[in-house]
Structures are given as C-alpha cells and as structure tokens.
Amino acid sequence: MSYKSVMVHVDPGSNAASRVKLAGGLADRFGAELIGIAAWRANLVGFTEYESLDQRWVEQESELASDKLMEAERAFREASGARNAAQWRSARGLPTPFLLEQARAADLIVVGRQGDADGRDERFDIHIDDALMDLGRPILIAPPGLEELYAERIIVAWKNTREARRAVWDSLPLLQRAEEVIVTTIGKDAAHQGADDVAGYLKRHDVPATTKLSASDDPDVTQEIFALSKRRHADLIVAGGYGHSRVREWVFGGVTRDLLRKTPVCCLMTH
Missing domain, CATH: 3.40.50.620 (HUPs)
Known part of the structure; x- marks a missing residue:
C-alpha cells in the first residue's frame, strides 16, 4: 500500500x-x-x-x-x-x-x-x-510554518471505533516507514479498547508498534496525547475524527475539536 x-x-x-x-x-x-x-x-x-x-x-x-x-x-x-x-x-x-x-x-x-x-x-x-x-x-x-514531516515516531490515538480503525488503515504507508509507533489508549477503560490487538495487527504489516495505556481519569485527553508525543519526539498523531451533524453545524467530541484547532504536530485524521 x-x-x-x-x-x-x-x-x-x-x-x-x-x-x-x-x-x-x-x-x-x-x-x-x-x-x-x-x-x-x-x-x-x-x-x-x-x-x-x-x-x-x-x-x-x-x-x-x-x-x-x-x-x-x-x-x-x-x-x-x-x-x-x-x-x-x-x-x-x-x-x-x-x-x-x-x-x-x-x-x-x-x-x-x-x-x-x-x-x-x-x-x-x-x-x-x-x-x-x-x-x-x-x-x-x-501546523503553521512546518516544512517537513519525518514521521519517524508516530502516536496512534486509539479508541475501538470505526473511525480509528479507518485512520490506522489510511496511515499504513506512513506507519510502515516509521522507526517507532506507539498505540495509546487513555481513560478508565483503556485496558478494554484492544490496543494490544492493534499493535499485533500493525506488526503483521511490518510496523514496529508498541502500546502505552493510561487509565487516567484526567478529562483533558488531548493534552495527554500532546504530552506523550513530546516525550517520545513524535511528529505525527493518527486519530479517528468524531462528530455528528446538527443541521448545518458539525458537533465534535472534545479530542477531535482540539486536534483540529490546537495540534502542535501533524495530525492524520479520518472520519
């Protein structure tokens, strides 16, 4: 691919x-x-x-x-x-x-x-x-002013949803060229989101994937993702895009909204 x-x-x-x-x-x-x-x-x-x-x-x-x-x-x-x-x-x-x-x-x-x-x-x-x-x-x-995406280290913000599964598939060409891919799940149900299965799936596609689970109840999931990307020197976040239409206006979940408007590194998203 x-x-x-x-x-x-x-x-x-x-x-x-x-x-x-x-x-x-x-x-x-x-x-x-x-x-x-x-x-x-x-x-x-x-x-x-x-x-x-x-x-x-x-x-x-x-x-x-x-x-x-x-x-x-x-x-x-x-x-x-x-x-x-x-x-x-x-x-x-x-x-x-x-x-x-x-x-x-x-x-x-x-x-x-x-x-x-x-x-x-x-x-x-x-x-x-x-x-x-x-x-x-x-x-x-x-982000503004960024001229190059190395994508050597990538964070996959995982949630067991159709959107996240699609985002992982759509980013596979970049994931396969990465040196390190971290599949992270954040929240009280982190252990039940199947991050290990995703890492295993990626390994079968020659992706060097590991997992990082956080059972934090901190409501600011986006800041945890940003902090992880900074600690691991990742310059790409992969995530599903979540939202629904309220007549003319899209109503987004907090993480999707923050990634669209605040991401300090490149973010690949799919709905």
Whole structure:
C-alpha cells in the first residue's frame, strides 16, 4: 500500500509555502504526484440573477478572482519546485465544496491548521470541519510554518471505533516507514479498547508498534496525547475524527475539536 497522489490546499498566505513543501516531501517519499488546489470565493457566489448587479462590479470581481488564483498558483509553483509530477487545479467559487469535489483524485489531502497571525485571505479558506467529515479521504493537518514531516515516531490515538480503525488503515504507508509507533489508549477503560490487538495487527504489516495505556481519569485527553508525543519526539498523531451533524453545524467530541484547532504536530485524521 502506498500514496500515489498527495493533494495540498493552497492560498497565498504566509504559511502556504511551508505547507506545499511538506506535501511535496511526502509526494517525493512515496513517488506520488503532487496536486495543488485552490478556490477563491468571489462576492458573486450566491447570486443567481447577475443582471441585478452592476456589470462593472461583476467584471472587477471576476478580474480580482483571476489575479488571486494566479497568485496562489505562483505560490504553489515556487514552493513545489521543478517537479515533473505536479499539477494545479483552481476555480472561482466556494473553496470547501471545490476541495470535496476534487478529493476524488487524491490518496491523501494536506491542509493547514491556521495560526493566529497568518495574514491570509479568508476567501481562500476551507472549513476543516466539513472537510474532515465529508472528504472520504485521510486528511493531514499541518501546523503553521512546518516544512517537513519525518514521521519517524508516530502516536496512534486509539479508541475501538470505526473511525480509528479507518485512520490506522489510511496511515499504513506512513506507519510502515516509521522507526517507532506507539498505540495509546487513555481513560478508565483503556485496558478494554484492544490496543494490544492493534499493535499485533500493525506488526503483521511490518510496523514496529508498541502500546502505552493510561487509565487516567484526567478529562483533558488531548493534552495527554500532546504530552506523550513530546516525550517520545513524535511528529505525527493518527486519530479517528468524531462528530455528528446538527443541521448545518458539525458537533465534535472534545479530542477531535482540539486536534483540529490546537495540534502542535501533524495530525492524520479520518472520519
């Protein structure tokens, strides 16, 4: 099993170059094609009767959209370098639906966990919540400014659920190249979550897996995961993504929400 196509979300913000370099490094490691993708939400989106708009304003927005997408493509080309196996896809429209549509071409999708001072254009932004729940592909969330993922030491945040089982399978190409993989379960029922079975499964796939169980009743599971990754010098967390729809808004469990918004290292998640 391998990744043959790595897709990366691009915007002209200050962290775009590092994200593209990280995705490009992964593509090189697996001999995969690198696909850059961007959509820019012009203010025309949502209007169906263009005749009610000032034509000059429509033309200005259309021209601005073209300029913005060209700027994003330049950022992608400059950061990806002289790769033959690289392609660019862009559109005027809503960024998240465009990403969901194009995900059919990717084995792995890299997005950025936005920092507080990125200086980005919000009209390029995707809704990571929607992406996680609807992509049907593993999503790799990269912290701001990170240019390379070594994935030599990996933490698997295990819970005996469909989402976690899927995340382990989707991350197998990275797990097989790791030097150390720690399957951790946290909580009062840690001993009953089957972490040993998961480690055994991974070993049969040539993954150097061990287990780390914590029966802690500390409610802040995410901080325990972060602390473990720091102690073991892991730069990748693998976890299932949990949530349900409340009409228009995704309602996430605390760990999923914190991983999406606070992870200090890369996090590969699957719903």
